[in-house]
Amino acid sequence: MSTHPHAPPKAEQVVIPPQVQKNTWLLAATQAVNGAGMQLIPTFGAIQVVLLLGNATFAGLASALLALSRVMTAHFVGRLADQRGRKAGLYLGLWLALVGTLLTGSATLLGSFALFCLGVLVLGSGVGAVQQMRVAAADMYPPSRRAEGLSLVAMGSLLGAGLSPALVWLAERLGLVLEVSEVALAWLMLPLLLLPGFLLVRSIQPDPKQMALELAHYYPAWALQGNAPNTKNPGQKDLARVWRAAILTAVTVQGQMVMMMAMTALALKALDCTLSQISFAVALHVMGMFAFSWPIGRLADRLGRKPVILAGLGVAGIGALLVGLGEGYWAITAGTFLVGLGWSGAFLSANTMLTDVTPPSWRGRAIGVLELWSNAAGMSLPILGGWIVEGLDMQALGFFGALLVLFPLYNLSWVRERLPGHYHS
Numbered sequence: 001m002s003t004h005p006h007a008p009p010k011a012e013q014v015v016i017p018p019q020v021q022k023n024t025w026l027l028a029a030t031q032a033v034n035g036a037g038m039q040l041i042p043t044f045g046a047i048q049v050v051l052l053l054g055n056a057t058f059a060g061l062a063s064a065l066l067a068l069s070r071v072m073t074a075h076f077v078g079r080l081a082d083q084r085g086r087k088a089g090l091y092l093g094l095w096l097a098l099v100g101t102l103l104t105g106s107a108t109l110l111g112s113f114a115l116f117c118l119g120v121l122v123l124g125s126g127v128g129a130v131q132q133m134r135v136a137a138a139d140m141y142p143p144s145r146r147a148e149g150l151s152l153v154a155m156g157s158l159l160g161a162g163l164s165p166a167l168v169w170l171a172e173r174l175g176l177v178l179e180v181s182e183v184a185l186a187w188l189m190l191p192l193l194l195l196p197g198f199l200l201v202r203s204i205q206p207d208p209k210q211m212a213l214e215l216a217h218y219y220p221a222w223a224l225q226g227n228a229p230n231t232k233n234p235g236q237k238d239l240a241r242v243w244r245a246a247i248l249t250a251v252t253v254q255g256q257m258v259m260m261m262a263m264t265a266l267a268l269k270a271l272d273c274t275l276s277q278i279s280f281a282v283a284l285h286v287m288g289m290f291a292f293s294w295p296i297g298r299l300a301d302r303l304g305r306k307p308v309i310l311a312g313l314g315v316a317g318i319g320a321l322l323v324g325l326g327e328g329y330w331a332i333t334a335g336t337f338l339v340g341l342g343w344s345g346a347f348l349s350a351n352t353m354l355t356d357v358t359p360p361s362w363r364g365r366a367i368g369v370l371e372l373w374s375n376a377a378g379m380s381l382p383i384l385g386g387w388i389v390e391g392l393d394m395q396a397l398g399f400f401g402a403l404l405v406l407f408p409l410y411n412l413s414w415v416r417e418r419l420p421g422h423y424h425s
Contacts, residue, residue: 028156035160067378069124078368085207093129105187138355139212151297212360255377288340312345324398
């Protein structure tokens, strides 16, 4: 990657080939079915833990276990995707998610906390593996449209946000008729959404990693200015600051988002909200995370990754304050929506920044490192959030969530992005 770019192409000048467009929409559809399963953790996780343990001290445990499983598998899945291709990681993720949902549903029926923890761990491993879709999207796009490519795949989760409340609504109705736990039914019905994902992944041709190694076959040479060369060492000293800033940003917003999302369900349950209301609030949160991905991606391609990261951090901080200080259902729901929106801007742009400076042969591992540390934060902060709520109150949690977004600002201040996707040491 050139550290002194000259007249890079404008995003609107680069035409995306039909094969790239087709693969992008297939990845987005896979993200939709995967996202529906991931959304059940913030919807039911804290509630199930409280029911099984009898107190809220470890209310964030389900979200923490989800993150722990992704920490444990991130490096392995990244290496697998680099060595065997991106589709290998996607297939593995779908299988694990399928098994995890069945284990979690069975644990709910049996009232087994141990089995519940195992199910969440297996599900989380699958969810984490499927996140290699971000690498697959980055592989297929040139630098001037890379953030937009990632954003289009991320928008698949918007459909998942709509599927999950519908699934919960149907489970509630069937639960009344069958006299079975509606929570267990929701988990056990989820494989019906996951199974089509295997056909979607099979239809992706060729493997995005192979496309990344042959981008010159899909785009003219002028469109690839600033693209990371295949032989470049991603640990090069002059790019270390960009790496560090991107990863710290992702760590911060992921941890803050998971913490606030987990505790929001608990706050709404304390207001005697129904499961459908809680699921709707979580759906709005997920809409904040993904509904505006495409315009956010376009902004990151036009204004730069760093400005969009800074804006996202600010919005996430405001959202945390609303969740903690807001009174009533709609105030808290608006706060969790803003937390999701801020996450979208910061996390998407941080991922794009990282792939900007990483060659295709290393991208799976690079995103694996980002996943490892961001999910370590997603594992620890929900537990810390539960302690804060139990020992203090939701207001303290809101202030803590707002302060967290200040963490990556120092490292971001050292990033010199003169043009979108082009960095100076």
